[in-house]
Amino acid sequence: MEKLTYAEEKKEKAFLSASLQRRSFLKYAGAGAASIALLAAGCDKDDEINGVYFGTGDIAILNYxxxxxxxxxxxxTQVVATQYASITAMETSYLTDIRDHEIAHREFFKAALGVNAIAALEVNFSSINFNSRDSVLATAKAFEDLGVSAYNGAGFLIQNPEYLTLAGKIVSVEARHAALIRDLISNGTFVGTDVLDGYAMEKSRSPSEVLAIAGAYIKTAINVEGLPTY
Incomplete structure (x- = not known):
């Protein structure tokens, strides 16, 4: 398998042998490792200089x-493990479901990327008070809104139409999470003008904008030199 350097152009030869089940991301992810294959040129792990290297082209977008x-x-996972004071049974159920969805998304990408997947990242949640409902839900809102804007902002950079279809399925789930979190904060506020443009369409963020925000919670140094840009 040909390996990449930063200066080399990668020729994609990738496809996914299974598509996501419509009704259950969790059920799919459980079987994902056995049912999905990503055939692509490999990323040179020795080139992880100045941080974890995402690769180039679609591989970089998937790692992003x-x-x-x-x-x-x-x-x-932390929210469910260390539940905030006075959490209700309904909130526990909702947040556990979201946790399971996010784990399913994570494992889906890990299985799809195979040897091209970046290593597990070390996170930093020291700024979050997991004992406070307000702190947890405000952070959840920020993460969900960020995730939706990230998928929206990276979609047109994807070259493989199959990947674009999968990204569309995932972002629709993330948007449902965002709406639910907003309703937990204040009932009936499932969407706000802060995430919509003048045409009532969800706003987008470029990868550089997203990583600048997300970087506050990621301790691992990352190298996105090959990540497609606007």
Missing amino acids: AYALEQLEAAFY
Whole structure:
């Protein structure tokens, strides 16, 4: 398998042998490792200089999404493990479901990327008070809104239409999470003008904008030299 350097152009030869089940991301992810294969040129692990290298082209975009899903999965895992005071049974159920979705997303990307997947990232949640409902839900809102804007902002950079279809399925789930979190904060506020443009369409963020925000919660140094840009 040909390996990449930063200066080399990668020729994609990738496809996914299984598509996501419509009704259950969790069920898919459980079987994902056995049912999905990503055939692509490999990223040279020796080139992880100045941080974890995402690769180039679509591989870099998939690793970008994988990094964000790692962050969200780690956050909700902590939320469920150390529940804030006075959490209700309904809130526990909702947040556990979101945790499971994010873990499923994370494992999906890990299985899809195979040997091209970046390593597990170390997170930093020291600024979050997991004992406070307000702190947890405000962070959840920020993460969900960031995730939706990230997928929206990276979609047109994806070259493989199959990957674009999968990204569309994932971002629709993330948007449902965002709406639910907003309603937990204040009932009936499932969407706000802060995430919409003048045409009532969800706002987008470029990968550089997203990583600048997400970087506050990621301790691992990352190298996105090969990540497609606007």
